[in-house]
Amino acid sequence: MQGELALDEAGKILGMRAQALHAVGAYIVGAAMVPVLYSLKLIPSAYVVPSLHVMSRAVFTNTSPTGPYRGAGRPEAVYLTERLLDRAAAVVGIDPVEIRRRNFIPATAMPYQTPTGFVYDSGEFAATTDRCLEIADWKGFAARRAASEKRGKRRGRALTYYIEDCGVFNDRMELRFDPSGNVTIVAGTFSHGQGHATTYAQMVSEWLGVPFENIRLVQGDTSQVSFGRGTYASRSVMIGGSALKAAADALVDKARPLAAHLMEAAPADVVFKEGKFQVVGTDRSMALVDVARAFYRPVGLPKQFGIGLEANGAWSAEPQNFPNGAHVCEVEVDPETGEVAIDRYVVVDDVGRVINPLICEGQIQGGLAQGIGQALFEQIAYDRESGQLLSGTFADYCMPRADDLPPFDLDFHEVLCRTNPIGVKGVGEAGSVGAPPTVINAILDALRPLGVDHLDMPATPARIWERLVTPAK
Template identity: 55%
Template sequence: MASQFGIGQPVRRSEDKRFLTGRGTYVDDINLPRQTHAVVVYSPHAHADIKSIDTSAAKSAPGVLLVLTGEDAQADGLGGYGQALMPEDVGGPPGFRTTRPVLATGRVRHVGERVALVIAETEEQARDAAELIEIDYAPLPATVLAEDAVKDGAPLVWDGAENNLCFPLMMGDADATEKAIASAHYVAKVHIYNNRLTTNPMEMRGTIGDYNRAMDEYTLYTSTQNPHGVRAEVAGHILHMHETKLRVIARDVGGGFGLKGGVFPEDALVVWAAGKLERPVKWVPSRSEAMILDDDGRDQTLDAEMAVDKDGKILAMRWIALNNLGAYVVGPGAVVPMFALGMSQGVYKIPTMLVATKAVFTNTPPTTPYRGAGRPEATYTIERLMDAAARGIGMDPAEIRKRNFIQPSEFPFETHTHQIYDSGDYATALDKCLELSDYKNFAKRRAESEKAGKKRGLGLSYYIDNTGIFNDRMELRFDPSGSLTIVAGTFSHGQGHETTYKQIASDLLGVPFEDIKLVQGDTAAVSFGRGTYASRSAHVGGSALKAAAEAVIESGKKFAGMMLEAGESDLEFVDGLYKVTGTDKAIPMTEVAKFAYIPAGPPSELGTGLEGVGNFATTMSSFPNGAHVCEVEIDPDTGKVVIDRFFAVDDMGNIINPLLVAGQIHGGIVQGVGQALLEDMVYDRESGQLLSGSFLDYAMPRADDVPSFQIGMSEVPSPSNPLGVKGAGEGGTVGATPTVINAIVDALESAGVTNMELPATPERVWRALSKAA
């Protein structure tokens, strides 16, 4: 039903009022009666044997209630964290599997590995006592960079993982690719280090565990993207108990970006400790602790080549990579290199290609999905290559892309890496973006910049994302007053699902927007769900919601038939009304819902009340895609890069709420810009010490680092799901990084610079200019 609150409308978010008035509920805002406070003691060494741990002084410090170490965890039989998915599980080569303990015993393998937990009446007492724990470490040589880890004689992170290899991955045809490259007109080459990043959601991960002995029930409040996933890990794999004994509650979550799709030692530690103390145990890290204790993202090194003919047609592509997994392959960590290879073909027809990586262990924290998770690495590589190839043969960068695009008539299109792209019209989106950005007048703007002593460059890229993973379920429940509750298996942590799902339900059922409520994030209220990550919620959750609405309409028909004294086959549901076909007899859904709750009358088979369950299992991903154009201006005296203009035209399929989709694109772009210009998680190459462990050292993008954006849409509905949507959460990030770097290389090309490492800090740009001069 077309209304101002329906699908496609820029509805203002109903969740905003609580955030704008300070009434949100993040983990640190929750305080339970008799609550205690936990502090994590972690390894200061990247690699060391633990000789001894003396907790006696800490245990007798003021206010201290409990001190736990890895030996206690072993004595209690606690399990550890394994892998959500390995290549082997989907027909790939076997890998070396690790188990991440909640507290280390014997050996620590990265700075930040948890060693002890101190619980006291106050946080200050716990912190003071943590200082009193004496741990005797015997440091071991560490390996930090992936390129060092694979060298002969490198320190081994794991006995048994030779050359620190976790798993190799390879797709494509090595011989055909070699042959095509050897005889090509031109071969573009780039060396790339996809810098290590940390997520830094503004709300740090915090957890509160609680235990009720009388009920024998545990409760965990945590800042997660996936409450049922946390329950499965903590209850199932760590504490070895039935999942229903643990209730996981996530209220408002202050950003996740993939990080909080994982489950961390602290989630289990506070539950375990709460069981021992029979008191709530709260852990909230400082930002500095969070930066050490969180998993990181990206960290892929690669050499890539693309062969083209004189007309700019791609003949072959090859890249050989190393993925730094850190000390543990944990949760969805292996998914990142798998996604990077899977999406490596980009939006182009490539006759033959080979992509390969070795995922290796190092003495650094684990790397896990961070916004994009492999898709940024894939798009970054091919879009850098496209520009390098265009430059090499003297062709316009837009033109070379158009000559190689997969055409709209070619979908579904299967890549060499076994992805089946659903739909798209890449040339149209690119043309729109070129138009929007006034591409044709770039030379004039460059001349203006030159007059001012600045170097202006234009970068463009065409990204492709892959969204809609797994299956999920949604429930719709009317209450006796005729208002509607959506019970979601997904979990909104900033995306605005409360608003978008209500739009869908209102549109399909004709229930007023303001009479709909969203329930999510509580395993006692949501029977099952997989949470929100990998931009899956509109595609999977939205489609399941549509199925639930259809189930409600079907169930409601029986009640409507009684009310209208008509047979079910004579009823139709239009614009929120059940109508007797061919008559003016009609009744709204909300009245039918109220009727469904009358205490006597309807026979048993109609049920008590009106509700519906909807499921959706993805059989085909959706592939959001789009064009980015940006212009940078560089001061050659300082190396400072200013992004002057930025444009994006996206195909995110049908749009549920354009205001919210634009917000996702803006935010995504800035995270991509952060990787391009600012952010760098640096560990000392020898010692493995974190060198960028605060907001003073790790450069988060700020308002004056970016311009305002102009964005446009070029929707091609996806055939992969009944709403025709494509996930909007990550495309901005996937596209922005290569766009910015392509612009910088374009600006510096005339000065002889041909490559730019990530991030392009002023120092790096200045040095590149000085070296080239």
């Protein structure tokens, strides 16, 4: 990818130009075009960009076909924009934080349509940045840098901002009460480590007043799940969760007439609150769980109520949602060897309503590990003549290990999404989108006094050392 950024005399963006060549392998397979598309659509990122020219081309090569990876084009877009902003700040002489502040889309402008057609429904980019800088002790950097220099190390730092789009297609969820009053969630999404059994049960417990331990999840079983699209594109909590909310609301509406019948009231006089049906103006109430059990009574109920209580709901990613956040990274670079050590890493994410903080933090940590791996270690290598893969094992393909990563300091700045009923935004890919430019910008901040102003990923010790000993061309 190549990009250009034009600024006015006040450091405000006038326009951007970007073009990209994407090696897609020998042929197109699956969703291989997704990174090609989204690496362009998100180039404006969190900033006001009055004029934009972007172009992307897919290039066929004699190598294996490619497909979407965590982030799927979003990391490429954010990487280009954040690298350009840091480069512009250095050339023009503006503080890297300040140049971003001057160009953030203000919260008062929401909903905001970007030049590439996305409509951001919500976001407080400046406030999220302020919180990240505070946690990172941005003002205390000078003392840490001096301490690093005493040990012969170069210390650098970077602040970057990311935004991405999440969710695609539609999906379906079901809720089924059994005769004992327990609930089964029948999910069209699929959990392969994201903790859906916990998160979905939390939501259903809160909405319907069913004890958490009495809720179970069924997924991936075609004999029980009639339809489902699975999990990708950080879609499950927004699409699956919103469909689940629709199912919960439908279930309450279905149970209301029977609750009214059992309490000898008109359905219009019955409200549902905190897991109970209540007759307005009286002390009469009945838990939804008890109403659900009543649906299975063998005798005594009017025929129109039928047997059993269940409902389904659907939701579609129209429009998508836009999680965003600020990253701060500090690195130490050994100028003798080129070795990079990440000393601290702080992230403040706006993922809308945080349903389960522990699960959200786990998702972000995993994404950070992958993004840092891309920045420092990972590289697919092919023989140029034969197309033979040279990095086909973990002996050849370097993955980040636990001791390569710092303790992550994570926080959330909740700005509820306005385009779905539960206010959530995706979280599964957030860390991987923001990490690569943050790490590279921090390394370049450390090395800029030594004459290094550009590095390609991965920033391996050998590549850094070579740049330090070889004059720039």
